[in-house]
Structure formats: structure tokens, C-alpha cells
Amino acid sequence: MTTAHPMPPREAPSPAPDEPPAPGIRPLRALLQQARPYRLVLLGSLLLALAASGCGLVQPLVARSVLDALADDTAVTGALVLLGVLVVGGAVLTGLQSWWQQRTSEQVVRSIRRDLVFRLIRLKIPELDRRPPGDLVARVTSDSALVQNAATQGLVMITNGLLTVVGAIVLMGTVHLGLLGVTLAVLLGTGALLGLILPRIREAVARAQSSVGAIGAALDRSLGAARTVKANGAESRETARAEAAVEEAYQAGLTGAKYVALVQVLSGVAIQAAFLAVLGVGGALVASGDLDASQLIAFLLYVFYLASPIASLLGGLGMLQQGLGAIVRIEQVRHLPAEDDVDDVADVDDMADTDDVDDVDLTERVAPAPHTARSTPAPPVEFDGVHFAYPGRGPALRGISFTVPGATRTALVGLSGAGKTTMFALLQRFYEPRAGAIRIGGQDIARMSRAEVRRRIAYVEQESPVMAGTLGDNLRYAATGAGEEDIAEVLRLTRLDSLIARLPDGLDTEVGNRGVTLSGGERQRLAIARALLRRPEVLLLDEATAQLDASNEQALREAVDQAARRCTVILIAHRLSTVTDAEQIIVLEDGGIRAAGSHGDLVGADTLYRELAASQMLVPAVDDRPPGPDARLAL
Numbered sequence: 001m002t003t004a005h006p007m008p009p010r011e012a013p014s015p016a017p018d019e020p021p022a023p024g025i026r027p028l029r030a031l032l033q034q035a036r037p038y039r040l041v042l043l044g045s046l047l048l049a050l051a052a053s054g055c056g057l058v059q060p061l062v063a064r065s066v067l068d069a070l071a072d073d074t075a076v077t078g079a080l081v082l083l084g085v086l087v088v089g090g091a092v093l094t095g096l097q098s099w100w101q102q103r104t105s106e107q108v109v110r111s112i113r114r115d116l117v118f119r120l121i122r123l124k125i126p127e128l129d130r131r132p133p134g135d136l137v138a139r140v141t142s143d144s145a146l147v148q149n150a151a152t153q154g155l156v157m158i159t160n161g162l163l164t165v166v167g168a169i170v171l172m173g174t175v176h177l178g179l180l181g182v183t184l185a186v187l188l189g190t191g192a193l194l195g196l197i198l199p200r201i202r203e204a205v206a207r208a209q210s211s212v213g214a215i216g217a218a219l220d221r222s223l224g225a226a227r228t229v230k231a232n233g234a235e236s237r238e239t240a241r242a243e244a245a246v247e248e249a250y251q252a253g254l255t256g257a258k259y260v261a262l263v264q265v266l267s268g269v270a271i272q273a274a275f276l277a278v279l280g281v282g283g284a285l286v287a288s289g290d291l292d293a294s295q296l297i298a299f300l301l302y303v304f305y306l307a308s309p310i311a312s313l314l315g316g317l318g319m320l321q322q323g324l325g326a327i328v329r330i331e332q333v334r335h336l337p338a339e340d341d342v343d344d345v346a347d348v349d350d351m352a353d354t355d356d357v358d359d360v361d362l363t364e365r366v367a368p369a370p371h372t373a374r375s376t377p378a379p380p381v382e383f384d385g386v387h388f389a390y391p392g393r394g395p396a397l398r399g400i401s402f403t404v405p406g407a408t409r410t411a412l413v414g415l416s417g418a419g420k421t422t423m424f425a426l427l428q429r430f431y432e433p434r435a436g437a438i439r440i441g442g443q444d445i446a447r448m449s450r451a452e453v454r455r456r457i458a459y460v461e462q463e464s465p466v467m468a469g470t471l472g473d474n475l476r477y478a479a480t481g482a483g484e485e486d487i488a489e490v491l492r493l494t495r496l497d498s499l500i501a502r503l504p505d506g507l508d509t510e511v512g513n514r515g516v517t518l519s520g521g522e523r524q525r526l527a528i529a530r531a532l533l534r535r536p537e538v539l540l541l542d543e544a545t546a547q548l549d550a551s552n553e554q555a556l557r558e559a560v561d562q563a564a565r566r567c568t569v570i571l572i573a574h575r576l577s578t579v580t581d582a583e584q585i586i587v588l589e590d591g592g593i594r595a596a597g598s599h600g601d602l603v604g605a606d607t608l609y610r611e612l613a614a615s616q617m618l619v620p621a622v623d624d625r626p627p628g629p630d631a632r633l634a635l
């Protein structure tokens with residue numbers, strides 16, 4: 001029975017769970033961290049790239065020796081063979097390096113996506129409450145691809161380009177220092193301009209990616225409520241909403257593309273300008289006899305040769321900027337508070353640091369508990385001075401205290417918005433109370449892992465969500481090891497057996513997206529069957545029979561009565577007829593307990609309860625009392 005013992009608010013045991021941490025994300029560091037597990041592979045890729053570049057780098061020298069040999073009329077065969085080997089060898093090494101690098105980049109994106117999927121599925125409910133799923137999905141699918149290229153190909157291109165440019169500069173210095181000075185002057189002038197352009201690419205990419213997220217969010221909203229959209233003729237409005245994000249992504253993409261093109265133009269111009277400058281100065285030197293023609297040709301070949309590593313360097317820097325724009329959005333998700341106690345395995349942070357990424361098997365982390373018969377008695381459930389407020393809202397629960405004895409039924413009734421569903425959410429640790437404690441079997445749930453709390457509870461939500469898949473998949477969702485007999489029993493109890501018998505594929509029938517091929521009542525019965533199959537210690541039913549016809553509702557009541565013999569049942573009901581025989585009824589109003597007792601007690605003792613009962617024809621209307629406001633009775 002209820003113990004009306006309001007308690008003074010107690011300090012919450014942990015910091016407010018809804019406060020996002022101030023992450024102070026450092027994009028470059030975060031990006032390098034993604035590449036860290038693959039450093040050896042990337043080094044291999046770099047060495048292959050350098051070897052390929054080396055083959056190219058010495059070609060001008062060999063070409064020069066061929067020219068010198070021809071001029072001196074000495075043998076050229078050896079030099080020609082070497083040139084051939086360098087050309088073919090360089091091409092083979094380039095191919096190998098490309099495959100090696102692509103493979104690594106696929107591994108990087110796989111690792112990022114696995115990590116994000118792992119975290120997103122475990123995000124705390126308050127985080128999920130305020131983030132559109134479409135935007136979160138875009139981070140896994142689209143942002144990860146940008147980081148993939150930056151963390152592998154981009155880094156290799158930058159390092160390779162840089163080393164090759166330095167190597168070429170050293171070799172050019174050995175040919176002629178004066179001409180090297182001319183070349184560097186031209187290149188450094190262009191480099192200064194590039195320093196201004198590259199950060200713009202990053203900004204444009206960040207803007208484009210956040211618009212891609214907005215497209216996902218807009219579509220998620222429209223497709224998730226497709227029937228509402230169509231029924232209200234809101235197709236144009238929904239299209240316009242998504243199109244605005246599409247346009248923004250286009251504009252940002254265009255800006256980024258302009259800057260990338262400008263970088264390419266500048267790198268081309270830099271090489272041409274360096275070539276012309278060297279040709280002019282070098283030609284004058286050859287004319288004055290201060291330089292050999294072969295020296296000038298070798299130097300010019302180096303200048304042309306520089307085009308490739310410079311393009312590689314700039315391409316890599318462009319990719320890096322794109323990756324830096326996208327990694328921020330990925331890091332934002334990685335810094336969101338996740339439930340780290342819902343699996344039997346180590347902390348979620350292990351995931352990002354995994355070196356041997358190939359060996360990570362996520363299915364091991366998420367294996368559901370096996371279906372076993374429970375022998376422990378049904379535990380009592382106790383709310384003890386519980387206070388709670390949703391972020392940015394006023395109090396939703398104000399000092400709730402009551403006890404549900406084990407193996408009994410307690411009903412929560414009250415006007416819409418009184419806080420009934422919120423109590424269920426706290427009981428499953430979707431949110432943490434601001435003060436007070438909730439106990440199951442005398443144990444404070446704040447001191448139990450979430451996995452443990454949720455293992456003991458089965459919850460039938462207000463909307464009875466059914467997941468895409470087969471009827472059987474949905475039924476066994478939380479009780480994978482359930483036997484045929486158990487399944488047959490819950491199907492009979494929930495009267496789903498006749499539906500299954502009618503369907504040609506029986507339990508293998510696909511239910512469609514969110515169970516769209518089932519009726520509302522069938523979905524509700526399926527959700528109840530799923531909950532019963534778990535054999536929970538505590539069964540929470542939120543308006544679980546609201547969509548059932550009278551005959552099915554009666555059957556379900558009997559099923560719940562039967563379940564109550566072996567588990568503690570708390571049910572939320574607007575239709576009081578479904579709870580009149582509950583051992584205890586709690587009447588909630590504005591987040592507080594207004595009255596508690598049996599149906600008989602409350603009809604006599606509580607005016608609100610009596611009004612509710614009278615409005616549902618459970619008791620005669622009381623004429624000598626002014627009727628309550630209509631809105632209060634609109635349940």
C-alpha cells in the first residue's frame with residue numbers, strides 16, 4: 001500500500017545526465033587518432049608511394065645520362081634498360097600502393113562507422129530526445145566517408161608529396177642552385193595564397209555536411225509520419241523543408257568546389273610560371289656559357305616532375321581540410337554521453353582504441369540474455385521521494401513516494417501529462433531522478449547497471465512499437481532462447497494464435513516497417529506477448545490495451561492477472577474499467593500523488609478519481625458537486 005512519505009530532495013548521485021560535456025574537439029588530433037591504428041599499414045603504403053616516386057625522381061638523371069652518352073657517343077643500352085625498369089617498376093608500385101591504400105581507407109571507414117553505430121545505439125535517451133535521427137544517420141554514412149579519405153589517402157598524399165618535393169628540391173640544388181632559387185621564389189609566392197584558401201574549403205565542407213544532416217532530418221520527419229503528411233496534404237511543405245537543406249548543401253558544396261578548383265589552378269600556374277622563369281634565366285645562362293644545355297634540360301624535367309608531387313601535396317591538403325570539416329561532426333557524437341553499462345563487456349571507449357580492428361566482433365557485445373525460467377519471487381518496487389524535471393522544463397515529478405508490493409498489480413491513473421509515463425521512464429533508467437530513489441527488491445536502481453535494471457523489467461510502451469522483421473523476430477526480441485511451448489502459450493494468452501494460424505507464413509510473416517501491416521490491436525497484443533515471453537520480474541504496461549476490442553481486452557486482462565502471480569505489475573490506464581480490480585491505484589496530478597487506495601476507497605475518498613470514474617460510467621455522476629473542468633476529463 002502507498003506510504004505517503006514525502007522526503008526532502010536528495011542530491012542526485014551523479015552530475016546531471018542531460019548536460020552535454022564541453023568536448024573541446026581538436027579536429028587534426030581527432031583525425032590522426034582515426035589513422036593511428038593503421039599507422040603501420042599507412043607507413044607501408046607511404047613507402048610504396050615513395051618507391052614509386054623514387055622511380056620517377058631518378059628518371060631525369062638517367063635521361064640526362066642517356067643524353068650525355070649520346071653526345072659523347074658512348075653506350076646507351078644500360079641506361080635505356082634502367083629507364084625502362086624505372087618506368088614499369090614505378091607503374092607497378094603505383095598500382096600496388098593504390099590498392100593497399102584503398103583497402104586501408106575502407107578499413108578506416110568501417111572502424112569509424114562501427115564505433116558510431118555502437119555509440120548511437122547506446123546514446124542516453126535525453127540526447128536522443130533532442131537530436132533528429134536523420135542527422136545522426138548522416139554522420140555515420142556521409143561524414144565518415146570524408147574522414148575516410150582524409151585519414152588515409154590524404155595523409156599519404158601529403159607526406160609523399162612533401163617528401164618528394166623536398167627530394168626534388170635537393171636534387172635540383174645539385175643541378176643548379178641559382179635556378180633552384182628562381183623556382184622556390186615562384187612556388188613560395190603561390191604557397192602563401194594557398195594558405196588563405198585551404199581553411200575556406202574546411203568551412204564549406206562543414207557547412208555542406210551539416211546541411212546533409214538537415215536533409216536526413218527533414219526526410220526522417222516526413223517519411224516517419226508519411227500518413228500524417230499525406231492525410232494533411234502537406235507534401236509541398238515537407239518538400240520545401242527538405243529542399244531548403246538540399247539548396248544549402250548545394251551552395252556550400254559549390255563554394256567548396258570553387259576553392260578546390262582555385263587550388264588546382266594555382267598549382268598549375270605555379271608550375272608553368274616556375275618553368276617559364278627557369279627557361280628564361282636558364283636559357284640566358286646557357287647562352288652566356290655558364291650552364292650546360294643538358295643541365296638546363298635536367299632542371300626543367302625536375303620542374304615538370306614537381307607538378308605531380310605538388311598536385312599530390314595540394315590534393316592531400318584539400319582532402320585533409322574536408323576531413324577536418326567532417327570529423328568535428330563525428331567527434332560531437334563520440335563525445336555525447338552514452339550508456340556504458342548496458343553490455344556485459346568493457347566500456348564503449350575501448351572501441352575507438354582497438355588496434356586490431358579486424359578482430360572486433362560487435363555481435364559479442366550485444367548478445368541478448370538467454371531465455372531462462374525465473375525462480376526468484378516477484379520483487380517489490382518502491383519510489384522514494386522522487387523528483388524529476390526534463391531538461392529546460394518545469395518539474396514533471398514532485399516527491400513521488402509509494403510502494404508496489406511484489407506479485408501485485410498497481411495502476412497509475414490521472415490526467416494526461418500528470419507524469420505517469422515519466423515514472424516508467426525513470427524506473428528503467430532512461431532518465432535519472434533529480435532527487436530521491438527508486439528501488440526494485442529493496443535495491444536502489446541507481447546502483448545497479450542499466451542492463452541489470454532492464455533485464456528485470458518488461459515494458460509495453462504506449463505506442464506498442466513493432467520492429468521491421470517477422471512476427472517471430474518481434475516475439476523473441478528479448479527472449480531469443482524461448483521454446484516453442486512458451487511461445488505457443490503467450491500467443492494463446494494474447495489471442496495471437498488465431499492470427500498466426502490465418503497467415504500462410506505464420507510466425508515468419510514480415511510485419512513491414514514499424515509493423516505497418518498489423519492492426520493497432522495486433523501490434524499491441526504482439527508487444528504484450530513479447531513482454532510476457534521474457535518472464536520479467538516487473539511488468540510495465542503503458543496503456544497496453546487501449547486499442548483492443550472488449551473481448552480481446554478481457555483476454556489480456558486475464559493474461560495480466562495470470563502474470564501478476566509471478567511478477568509485479570504496474571500499469572497505466574486511462575480506461576478505469578481495466579484497473580478497478582488492481583490491488584492499488586495511484587492517482588497522479590501535476591507530477592504529484594494526489595491519492596492512493598483501491599477502487600472502492602478512491603471512489604469515496606478522492607473527488608478527481610470519482611469524476612474520472614463517473615465520466616466513464618463506472619459510478620453514478622454526483623449531481624450536488626460542481627462538475628470538474630471539461631479539459632481535465634478529456635483523457
Ligand SMILES: Nc1ncnc2c1ncn2[C@@H]1O[C@H](COP(=O)(O)OP(=O)(O)OP(=O)(O)O)[C@@H](O)[C@H]1O
Nearest residue numbers: 129390391393396415416417418419420421422423
Ligand atoms: N521527453 C520529454 N521531454 C520533455 N518533456 C517531456 C518529455 N516527455 C514528457 N514530457 C512532459 O512531461 C510531462 C509528463 O509527461 P508524461 O508522458 O509522463 O505524462 P502522462 O501522465 O504519461 O501523460 P499521458 O497520459 O498523456 O500519456 C508532460 O508535461 C510532458 O509534456
